[in-house]
Amino acid sequence: MDSPLLYSAPSGLVQIARADDKSAPRELIPSRPLEAGEQYRFHFDMTKCIGCKCCVVACNEQNGNPADLNWRRVGEVEGGYYPLTQRHYLSMGCNHCIEPSCLIGCPVEAYTKDPATGVVVHSAEACIGCQYCTWNCSYGVPQYNPARGVVGKCDMCHNRLSDNMAPACVNACPEGAIAIEIVNIADWRRDYLSANAPGLPSADDSISTTRVTLPENLVPDLGRVDTNRVEPEHPHWPLVFMLVVTQLCVGAFIALWLLDAVGAGTDLKIAALASLALAGMSLGASTMHLGRPIHAWRAMRGLRRSWLSREVLTLSMFAGAAGVFAGLLFFGSPGFFAPGSSVPRLAAGLATALAGLAGITCSARIYIVRARPAWFSSYTVAEFFSTALLLGPAFVHMLDPRVPSAVLYASVAGGAAQLIAQAGKFLWLSQSEVFELRSSSLLLAGKLRALFVTRLAILVAAGIVIPMAATAPLLVSAAFAAAFAGELLGRYLFFVSVVPKNIAAGFSSARRAA
């Protein structure tokens, strides 16, 4: 053929610069091997992208993904005034960060940063479907596949790259807007400014390696178009239940231990056994959150890095110590101690309390992630501990009304602390200029308003007013039940009202606003 248009064989999948193109030949994948200290990265040229979404379709086909999972997505940013309007597109896969937050959080070490290429690779085999990575990534890159029970994400088609073939998205782009480049990691750490673009979360969170070429003369108000469509997040019911109940149990066991220690306890057995049963149930139930519950045990693997692993460890230790403590309360000390000695019991109680406090701390730390700004605050710690203080003593008090009134006051103090935490958090959210924080407050004041008001009302009534006023057992029980339900509702709101960081979305490429 005498065509000046040359395309490479055999697969026709790698674009070679066209012979008659006056611009420099466009290299879409690197032509030399990586050297030490280098990794691959995406380059996205916003000046070329026309928003056709070929990359999205090609990615889904390459990876055999169902339509509702998109490892590559195209967002829109818009600004200016007619007719000087600007709309640009952001095509994003994984940014193969230098400090990948998905990897750092993963409890089962399903993520690896390939030492040769720098590609952040996820193993569907190792994954247990805890979805913690989906909360950790500021770009919404890892996506949970409910059909599989595991997460998946863009791997830069590194298996194609190693065959010297372009990734599916690169290959599909009619405009040559996506390319693979080589980046020197140390240089990029020093200056990664071009990883930022309108509509993208800050690269500070994890040092994204994707380089974005921006058009010149961008209008200052260029921004995301999806700001008016903020949807409540997934509630994660098993976690709502697990968190509130474990916090209740930690609070209850600390109360029991203190009562035992000061000898103010009457009969603590029932409360201890009930708390233990609840703790066991909630930990068991929490595996229902996993895509692959059978592999829950693997969650210990990531202790070095993952707060989720640490939570599993500390809460397991708590359950174990609580079992011993409850056993000692129930059966008395075994024979090799001096009969009736309370030392082992108090030691077991102390261990239970410490493990429990550590457990709540780890739980809270899980949620303190940059990618979810409304969680990324000490309000999360305050909320979790307040739940423990509110519900634990109240539970003990309900099961044994003869306990000293200090227990009741502790619970009321927990209720008051929770009220302050909730009010403070809402104020903080609503005063914020940050899109995600402000949107969280708008959700609470908008779509979730009735639930949020109910939650606060229950807290005041069942957590503070009724316990101070009522003594009738039925009323005490009802107040506890209501306070417990209130905390569940509060935790539900905690989950659904968070607005995660993400890349700007398209206007209609998601659920319809209600």
Added chain:
Amino acid sequence: MYENESRMKTMNWKRLIGLDNLAEDYKFARSESTGYTSAQKIPDRWVGTTCGYCSVGCGIEIGVKDGRAVSSRPLASHPVNRGKLCPKGLSEHYTIGAENRAKYPLLRKNGKLERVTWQEALTTMVERFRKTQSTYGPASLGVISTGQLVTEEFYTLGKLVQLGFGTNNYDGNTTLCMATAVSGYKLSFGSDGPPGNYEDMERADVVMLIGANLADNHPILCQYLEANRNKTLIVADPRVTKTAMMADLHLPLKPRSDLALINGIAHILIHFNLIDRDYIEKHTTGFAELEKFLEGYTPERVSQITGLSQEVIFKTAFLYGRAKAAFVGWTMGVNHSTIGTATVNAICNLALLTGQIGRAGAAPFSITGQCNAMGTREVGFTSGMPGYRKFDDPADRAEFAGLLGIEESSLPAKRGLAYPDIIEAAVAKKIRALWIIGTNPLVSWPNQGVLRHALSNLDFLVVQDGYHPTPTTELADLVLPAGIWGEKEGTYTNSERRVSKVNKAVEPPGEARTDFDIFLGIAEQLGCRDSLFPGWTGPEDAFNEWRRVSRGRLCDYSGISYDLLAREGAVQWPLTEGEVPKQASRLYSDGIFKTADGKAKLICADWAPFPEQAGNGYPFVLNTGRTVEHWHTRTKTREVPILERLSPRAWLEMNPRDAKRLGLRSHEAVDVVSRRGAVRGIELRLTEITAPGQVFMPFHFHETNVNEVTQSAFDPISREPNYKQCAVRVERSGVHA
């Protein structure tokens, strides 16, 4: 397909506890033809063909595995798409295996569509049509076809309708699309046929796009613009489309003021002597009249009509006038109008005045819509006879009759009713039976109320389609299930006159038959198979007759054979037998046009305001258009999960300043109301893409069909509807329920 299967597997206990994570479905593999990819997408074989959506005409390969289409990829060797496809092409295999493919003939009995045999279906169809025709006259049968069949099927259908059924009330949905370009070319150049080719976009130094949003509608053509580093791109569009944003100079003119702009440019070109007087002298007629006529299009007046500053109008005119090679491309912004044909003539005037035609980079060029709209324009027997022959030209009639070996008197004396007039005739009960092939007017026809009235008047409605139910098949008395793209053989001709082979990858589902087969089956039933299609067994027989019929015509296919296409890939017409295909062919390079005197006509094309201006309770001008993810009435693309995911519903674009005045917010559900109807509950998108006073809505979605509000106003020459402007009001949904 695969997704459903995956979901079904999710329900077993192994999956629930996490022992099974469907690793088998998601495994990867390497193959020589695909590289490393999802194993389920690696086919047993690739079938090279041409994309069945738009008329860019991309080469595509369908991956077939176990008799099913599992993947699509660009045909690397194809000259048009250069190894790329748009998102629709990349997912085109999903259209084949869709659940709602029409699989069996269905006949309405006691009000319900029931499965019948092909024999009963075709016997009933022919009996009912014949009965209607014998009662109300042969012209009481109307036929509306499409731009989606292969050329061979169009040629066969044309003969079947005009010579077999003997009705000339036959038109295609191409009248909703490219009829205006056809009419304009015919008037200016004496014949249809886009003069340039895609390469011209790469070789022009000025590219002017008028009412053409290539980035959404023909994204693959953007490659040609992207490759042309030295061009100045001018885009005239009232909306700041993706394409407008690519422009060096965007002309945000008022809706439907393009004709005034073009006349204004011509005025300036003449005034500043930026015209090619030698070319005008040798190759055109009508200059003196045009020069006088254009005196009225002063920059002051044009500025007033278009809303553009005089400075911008001058700048545009000088850019065009001083270009070494200037390309003007247009699509529906021009065609969908009551003054569309006039606008095409004005565009042709520009090219003729400056001699910007028939050279590399220089062309007035209509960028066509459907994959084979060009094929039906050339071989179709609707607004003319095959080979651009005119019904009223005695020489054409004699030649064509001779080629077919039939009496000249059996050829229709004149063109029958155009699409809008068939609908009007059904309203008037003059058309009593209708056969709709491969089109979905219940979504695409403007002012749906009139259409519903028309169809309810019919005695018998046959709908032949690849899918059922569609809004149109649901109304049919008889549904004929047709094989679609990927299931049949033939050729498509694209916008740049390039003929590309279409090949069969898989069998049609159920008892569905290719349209070609169905046409021959009907001819058999009608008793005209042997006389009209003697010895025909496959589409190649039709193609070979067409080659003979087209010989010596402008659209000469005689040198194009299936063998040649297999050997050389896609080639452009004209190609006379014995000639070697050119790399890039252009019409009128010799300056000789298909008029009686061989000269092109300069036409005085006067601007007029569009028919329904905003005001009187309908303050917005509604514009309609497309989105890159969907194709036409979405019959196919709604079956493609990834396209539905990317573009799940329609929206209404409104400028935030208007919304503020109306107290409307983004994402709110609104109603769009015109004098004719309403679209309820559409999602509002506030954006500076759309000018204050205008709103925009995509037309693909039957659930929120913009054609409930568009109007019955048509170009007097091409009969194309004025989809692009009508007056509406917008109100919050539920307020005036």
